[in-house]
Amino acid sequence: MKKNFNSLSTKIVVSIAAVSLFIILVIFSVFENINKKAFLNVEIEKANLIAKTIKPLIALNVYLDMQNKINQIAHQLIKNPNILSIKVLKNGEIINEVKSNEYKNGIKDAFIIKKDIYKPNSKINIGQLILVYSDKGYRELMEKYTKVMFILLFVLSVIFILFSLYVKKLLSPLRKIARLLKNYSPNQKIKFPFILKNNEIGLISNALNNMQEKNFQYSKKQQNINNLLEKKVNEKTMELRKQLYADTLTDMPNRLSLFNDIESADNGALLIINIDDFKEINDFFGHEIGDNVLKKISDRLKNMFSADKNIKLYRLSGDEFALFFIEKPSFDYFIKIAKKLVYYIEKMIFYHENNELGVIVSVGGTHQIQKALQKADIALKSAKKQQKSFFIYDEKLNIEEQYKENMDWVNKLKKAINQDKIIPYFQPIFNNKSGEITSYECLMRLIDDNDDVISPYKFLPIAKKSRLYDKLTEIMIEKSCSHFEHINHYFSINLSTEDIVNPSIVEYIKQKLKKYNVAEKIIFEILESEGIDSYKNVSYFINEMKELGCKIAIDDFGSGYSNFEHLIQLNVDYIKIDASLIKNLDTDSNAQIVVQTIVDFAKKLNILTVAEFVHNEEILIKVKELNIDSTQGFYLGEPLKCTIHHLD
Amino acid sequence: MLNKLFNTTLLFSSLICVVLNAQTENLLTSISNEMEHFNEVATTTKQNEHYQPYIISVFEGKELEKLGILNLKEALTLVPGVDMATDNANTQTPIFRGSNPLASGQSKLFIDGILVNNVFFDAYSEYLSFPVEMIKRVEVVRGPGSKVDGINAYAGSINVITYAEDFKGFESNDKIVFKYGSYNYKMGGFIKTYKTDNLKIFIDFYYQKDDKKLPAGPDGLSQGVFGANNISLSKSGDAPLWLKEYSIGLNLTYKDFFLKARTLEHTQGSAYGINLALPQDSDRMKLPSQYLELGYNKKINNFKIDIKAGIKYDAFNSKSKLIPNDLNISGVIFQDGGYGEHFAAQRTIYQSSYLKYSGIAQHTITAGYRFIKEQTIDMSSKLSNRLTGDVALVDYTDTLAFFNKDAKRYTYIFSLQDEFQLSRTVSFIYGFNYEQTSYKDAGFEPKMSMVYQVDAQNIFKAIYSRSHRNSSWQEMFTMNNLARVGTTSLNPEKVDTIEFAYIKKISSDSYLQSNIFYLLNKDQIYNSSADPKYRNVVDTDIYGFEFEYKGYISSADQLYFNYSYTTGKSYIADENKNKSLPNIANHLLKGYYIYNLNTSLSLNGVAKYVGSKDRVSGDTREKVKDYLTIDSSLQYKNQKYNYTLSLSIKNMFDTKVTFPSPPNTYVQDYEQERRSFYIAFKKEF
Amino acid sequence: MIFATLVHSHNYDQLLLKAQASIFPKIVLLDKKLNEKLVDGKIIYTIAYEEEDYFTAQEIAKYMKINFKENFDKYNYKVNLIKFSNLSYDMNTTVIYALNSNENIQKVANIAKKKGIITFSYDINNLKNGLLFSLMLEKTTVLYLNKENLDNEKIDFIDSLLQMVNFID
Structure with a gap:
């Protein structure tokens, strides 16, 4: 404020002065010009x-x-x-x-007025009147005028x-008020002057006074509220912070907390525990039971490691827990803990409506702190894949092994295709x-060099990646169709979504159906989970396909997110209930319920x-009991190189 | 400062001038006021018409009385270029310079500034019998006339000024008058004025009647107007042309306000019959006319306001035998003939406001409007039974109206005029009218005129103007009539007029005037027995000249005569050929001579020659014959008792005077009065 | 209408007669040498007429009497009707107003010129014969003056009047 004070009163006065000066100058100069002319005209007018x-x-008398x-x-x-001269x-x-x-003495400044003289009341010219008129009057007038203008200018300046x-005087109270207001604080009252004045200043002072009050x-009120708010905010902040880093269900630190801990750690080790098929528990028993299971597991974990200060527990996601070793333990101890984990958790039994429930867990771990979470994840997946209860991440070994295995399989597949x-x-x-x-x-089936029969789940993922997959599908279609050309039995072929969306495969299917005339016998099994x-x-x-007379089956129904609605719309002929539901059907009452639902629906x-x-x-008994139409399985018949029919 | 300058200048200039004392200045002012006053009177009374930018003929009532002129109609026959025509109902119409004698409404009649043309015919035959003793002055403008009043005269306008006119410093006399004459003509009337400073009341009254009958026929039946089978019923005989009428006029002036009112009850014989069958003696036609106008005139500085509003009633009321006994129309036999009563009453309401501004040097600007609403307010039509031929009247008002009872027309006129006095010798008047009506409009019509007064003796005038005649009620709203089919889709008749005049003022009381004129008439309304529907199908070019002289041979006499030559051609669109002007006399020569035997006795003569007239195209009859009539009168004025006695003989030589009848109507033209005698007594107070 | 009966003799424009009778007497008063022309302190306004115009002359006198009462402004006046034939050089008059006459106008002019009498004429044409003023009702009212006849030592009208008139050469 101090650096450049622009006084309003100065501004007002200066601007009025500037505008007035401008106006005066304009008026002055315009007047100067116009008046000069006007004065001259006045003189001429006078003479005229x-x-x-x-x-x-004159005219009359001339006439x-x-x-x-x-x-x-x-x-x-x-x-x-x-008038200097008159001439008629x-x-x-003359x-x-x-x-x-x-005029006789010779005077310069004068003008001449000439007028024609007419016969009275007519336009007939009878002579002329010439008047020489002094402009003395004009000059005198101009002098007077200039004098008046200067006086005017002077008077205006004084004004x-x-x-x-x-x-300035009028606005000075404002300055005083401003000075007082400079030091204003809401807690402190100022005594405003001019309150009693009956003008704008008085009004301002009064208004300021009211405002101050x-x-x-x-x-005062605000201060009290602020104190209260501060307290509340602190409480809430604590709560939120806790929520951010803790899991509400188990009260364990969460994934974010783990991240932070790993980030801030120099060494350490990590184990991730995943409950296998936990989703099914949720699906079949409900989230409440699922949550209960998780809570119990977390309690167990807390009990197990409450004494060990080096171990910190986390819940990472729905069915995942983690153990973080703040100080890297010995590898042996690390393994021992992992094993202990699997043993104790799988040993746990949960109860639900008189049913006993157990869980299977997989554990992945890493003994290295760098990218620990990632590595432990990979290890967990490897454990699941290899169906081991635990797997410790070993970078080198894992990748090379996998690569080699893949290459082997690609070679094997190529060879197998070539050798039929x-x-x-x-x-x-x-x-x-x-x-x-x-x-x-x-x-x-793939028959390897040792004449071993190899099931496709070992090579299909690799085949899919190596672009040999289409070929495999084509072989299966060709061979199956040709096989059943003359056999009067329904037969089914598995098709993946990749096959279905591949137009060349679809075209191939149509060709073969026509070629072997098997459209009426063929059933396409489509994986429900992929659809x-x-x-x-x-x-x-x-x-x-249905237009051609083919039938459609949904394979592995109940393995993924089974969707009845889709099923209705797809207009399928068969549902093949997934093995996971069948394999324990005799004992697993949950599976029975699910299967019963599917059957009723179908x-x-x-x-x-x-x-x-x-x-x-x-x-089988259970299957029949549940009114399932057909049965497939080792108990009744294994897959064979040829059809039973043939055998017959 | 400047004021002071001018004051000194003025002071100075007055110093060098001859010192005018207040008394002298008063005198000068008084002289110029007098000069202005007399100029105003002269202008209003058209005394200085020679210097004004219009061509006008003025006849003083007193002058006309001396000549033995009976009424307005006779006065009009003295006007250069004016002839008279009539029709089967004897609605007589002055024909100005050969403009369409078949259509009425070509000219307008004003009584003390009020338009009195009836709405039905747009004619004023009921006013033609207006006695000359009631007339102070007749002013006849040939051509469209002034644009200021907002009324578009087409061929001419007639202003009748009664003794209600008054000027400061002029006395007014009361008088009574009696007249008696041929055809058992009887007339009585008086005028009376009551005057105070602010109030003036003027009343005129007259009553007159005659039992005039003139030979006519054979009537229209002979021409097959009711079919060939009825020709034998045609009659000849005396046409009832009798008159019976009275009129009261009231003129009231209070300060700047005025009221003018008149009622005229006019009844006349049925003449030649509306259906061209000679009617009975007692059959009659009434053409009543009543008007009332209120006005306000005020002069404020340079402004002159003139506001008027008025109402006028007129009617057509006929009661007569329309068809003769035993007439057979399509098998219906009217054993006792057929009678008819036709009645149509019209009301006109008008309002006008004009403002004259003379604040600009050399200019007098007049602007204003006139609004007119004309409307048929009552109509009835009764005829003998058309189906049975029974003579008893049947009311056909709703079933077979002779006229559209809902006839109505609105007219709005705006006019602007500037009178520009360029110099003492040259002046102009220019302006325009803009007119809109509820039917077809005339729109914009300009007028320009110039007067160049070379000196006190020689004056030149040039006038151009455009004007129109709106179609008349009869042309628009006639219904169920075999001879006339009205239509509202008619365009106004248009006329462009160019006139030049030269006036030689020989002395204060004598002059020579010659005019040449050219009239271009477009879209004239025409119908014929072949095509009774009115249509705009005739274009007529008319041109000619007029020559007037007024002066004296000796100090004891006065001579006036005028000669007019009118010719032109008509072009009828249907017939696609040019025709000479029908029913128009090419030559008209009128004049009068007053010889003062002594200060109280004068012998006077009036002579009128009307040339022969061509017939309408297709009419094989001989030309209408020319005729010359000479009237004479002797007037004695007693100075002491202020009475006047006049004797007059009209058509001294008993010349046969005929007005043309249209083809296929009466075979013979309509005969007019033969020799007749009149005596008049007038006493002034 | 007081002039109504006058039409029997010469044809006089009634309005013009009135205008002249109203205006001419006032013009007389604008002569700066009027006092020299008074007869017994009175303005003598002579109307000269031919026999047949006697009524006209009488009516003019009557009209003037109504219009002016006893005085032209501050001067007493007397209207004198005299036949043209009775005019002589011996007569004393301030003004002669000449009605129409076929032979006697020149006579009026001569007498007036000699005696310095102001002359007015009903007919403008008479100015050519030596009369001084006339008046016409043209588009405006116009006062005419014969320039030649102004050249008389005994007559001196004020300039303002002369500026109003129309001169006839």
């Missing part, structure tokens, strides 16, 4: 007026030839000090001329000075009522159901 006034009289009268008028006229002409001849003494002083009250070692095996499917074979599922993304394509494929839609993976009698 005189000429005009006497003209009729009437009254010389003496003209002379009389002229002499009267010359008495006017401004009749028909071009009949009268009078000059003033001044402005007085005016500016007055404005209200501010004071308000600030890819062949279909046929597993029969039986009608549960009649006990007769209703159809065969064609299953891909969601390319639902449109699948639906299109199904309709196309019955309502006139869809036939098939139970896969029936591997013993108990299960």
Whole structure:
């Protein structure tokens, strides 16, 4: 504020002065010009007026030839000090001329007015009147005028000075108020002057005073509120911070907390515990039970490691827990802990409505702190893949091994394709009522150099990556169709979504169906779990095939996010209930409930159901009990190189 | 400062002038006021018409009385270029310079500034009998006339000024008058004025009647107006042309306000019959006319306000035998003939405001408007039974109206005029009218005129103007009539007029005037027995000249005569050929001579020659014959008792005077009065 | 209408007669040498007429009496009706107003010129014969003056009047 104080009063005065000065200057200069002209015109006008006034009289007398009268008028006229000379002409001849003494002595500044003289009341020209008129009057007038203008200017300047002083004085109370306000604080009251003044300043002072009073009250109130708020904010901050880094269900630190801990650690080690198929617990028993299980596991973990200060526990996600070793333990101890974990958790039994429930866990770990979470994750996945209960991340070994294995498999596949070692095996499917074979599922097999029969789950993922997959599908289609060309049995072929969305495969299928005339016998088994993304394509494929007379089955139904709605729309003929539901059907009451639901549903839609993976009698009984239409499994018939029919 | 300068200048200039004392100045002012006053009177009374930018003929009532002129109609026959025409109803119409004698409404009649043309015919035949003793002055403007009043005269306008006119410093006399004459003509009337400083009341009254009958026929039946089978019923005989009328006029002035009112009850014989069958003696036609106008005139500085509002009623009321006994129309036989009563009453409401501004040097600007609403307010139509031929009247008002009872027309006129006095010798008047009506509009119509007064003796005038005639009620709203089919889709008749005049003022009381004129008439409304529907199908070019002289041979006499030559051609669109002007006399010569035997006795003569007239195209009859009539009168004025006695003989030589009848109507033209005698007594107070 | 009956003799424009009778007497008063022309302190306003115009002359006198009462402004006046034939050089008059006459106008002019009498004429044409003033009702009212006849030492009208008139050469 101090650096450049711009006084309002100065501004007002200066601007008024500037505008006034400008206006005065403009007026002055315009007046100067206009008035000069106007004054001159006035003089000319005067002369003209005189000429005009006497003209009729002169005209009359010229017309009437009254010389003496003209002379009389002229002499009267010359008495006017401004008139220097009068000349009257009749028909071009001077009949009268009078000059003033001044004019005789030779005077310069004058103007001449010439007027034609007409016969009275007509337009007939009878002569001329010439008047020489002094511009003395004009000059005098100009002098007077200039003087007046200067006086005016001076008076105006004085008025402005007085005016500016007055404005300054008028505005000085504002300055005083401003000075007082500079030190204003809401807690402290100022005594404003001029409150009693009955003008704008008084109004401002009063208003400020009122404002100050209200501010004071308000600030007091505000202080109390602030204190309360501060307290509340602190509480809430604590809570939020806790929420940010802790899991609410188990009260354990969360993934973010783990990140921070790993980030800030120099060494250490990490174990991740994942509950296998925990999702199913949630799905079948509900989230409440799931949460209960998780809580119990967390309690167990807390109990196990409460004594060990080096170990910190976390819940990473729904079914994942982590153990972080703040100080890197010995590798042996590390392994020992991992094993202990698996043992103790799998030993746990949970109860739900008189049912005992157990969990299987997988554990992944890393003994290195760098990228510990990532590495432990990889290790966990490896453990699951290799169906081990735990796996410790070993960078080098893992990658090289996998690479080698992949390469081996690609070579093996190429070789097998070239040597026609890819062949279909046929597993029969039986009608549960009649006990007769209703159809065969064609299953891909690779016969290796040792004549071992290798199941596709070992090479299919690699095949998919190496672009040999299409070829494998084609081989299966060709061979299956040609096999059943003359066999009057339904047969099914597995198709992945990749196959269905591949137009060349679809075209290939159509060719073969036509070639071997098997459209009426073929059943396409489509993996239910894969169908969601390319639902449109699948639906299109199904309709196309059904038009040709083919049948459609949904494979592994109940393994993924089974969606009944999709099922209705896909208009399928069979549902093959997933092995995971069948394999413990005799004992697992949950599985029974699920299967019962699926069967009831299928019955309502006139869809036939098939139970896969029936591997013993108990299960078969249960399957029949549950009214499943057909059965497939080792218990009734393994996949074979040829159809039973053939055997017969 | 400047004021002071001028004051000194003025002071100075007055010093060098001859010193005018207050008394002299008063005298000068008084002289110029007098001069202005007399100029105003002269302008209003058209005394100085020769110097004004219009061509006008003025006849003083007193002058006309001396000549034995009976009424307005006779006065009009003295006007250069004016002839008279009539029709089967004897609605007589002055024909100005050969403009369409078949259509009425070509000219307008004003009584003390009030337009009195009836709405039905747009004619004023009921006013033609206005006695000359009631007339102070007749002013006849040939051509469209002034644009200021907002009324578009087409061929001419007639201003009748009664003795209600008054000027400061002029006395007014009361008088009574009686007249008696041929055809059992009887007339009585008086005028009376009551005057105070602010109030003036003027009343005139007259009553007159005659039992005039003139030979006519054979009537229209002979021409097959009711079919060939009825020709034998045609009659000849005396046409009832009798008159019976009275009128009261009231003129009231209070300060700047005035009221003018008149009622005229005019009844006349049915003449030649509306259906061209000679009617009975008692059959009659009434053409009543009533008007009332309120006005306000005020002069404020340079402004002159003139506001008027008025109402006028007129009617057509006919009661007559329309068809003769035993007439057979399509098998219906009217054993006792057929009668008819036709009645149509019209009301006109108008309002006008004009403002005259003379604040600009050399200019007098006049602007204003006139609003007119004309409307038929009552109509009835009764005829003998058309189906049975029974003579008893049947009301056909709703079933077979002779006229559209909802006839109505609005007219809005705006006019602007500037009178520009360029110099003492040259002046102009220019301006325009803009007119809109509820039917087809005339729109914008300019007028320009110039007067060049070379000196006190020689004056030149040039006038151009455009004007129109809106179609008349009859042309627009006539219904169920075999001879006339009205239509509202008619365009106004248009006329462009160019005139030049030269006036030689020989002395204060004698002059010579000659005019040449050229009239371009467009879209004239025409119908014929072949095509009774009115249509805009005739274009007529008319041109000619007029010559007037007024002066004296000796100090004891006065001579006036005028000669006019009118010719031109008509072009009828249908017939696609040019025709000479029908029913128009090419030559008209009128004059009068007053010889003062002594200060109280004068012998006067009026002579009128009307040349022969061509017939309408297709009319094979001989030309209408020319005729010359000479009237004479003797007037005695008793100075002492202030009475006047006049004797007059009209058509001294008993010349046969006929007005043309249209083809296929009466075979013979309509005969007018033969020799007749009149005596008049007038006493002034 | 007081002039209504006058039409029997010469044809006089009634309005013009009135205008002249109203205006001419006032013009007389604008002569600067009027006092020299008074007869017994009175303005004598002579109307000269031919026999047949006697009524006209009478009516003018009557009109003037109504219009001016006893005085022209501050001067007493007397209207004198005299036949043209009775005019002589011996007569004393301030003004002669001449009605129409076929032969006697020149006579009026001669007498007036000699005696310095102001003359007015009903008919403008008479100015050519030596009369001084006339008046016409043209588009405006115009006062005419014969320039030649102004050249008389005994007559001196004020300039303002002369500026109003129309001169006839």
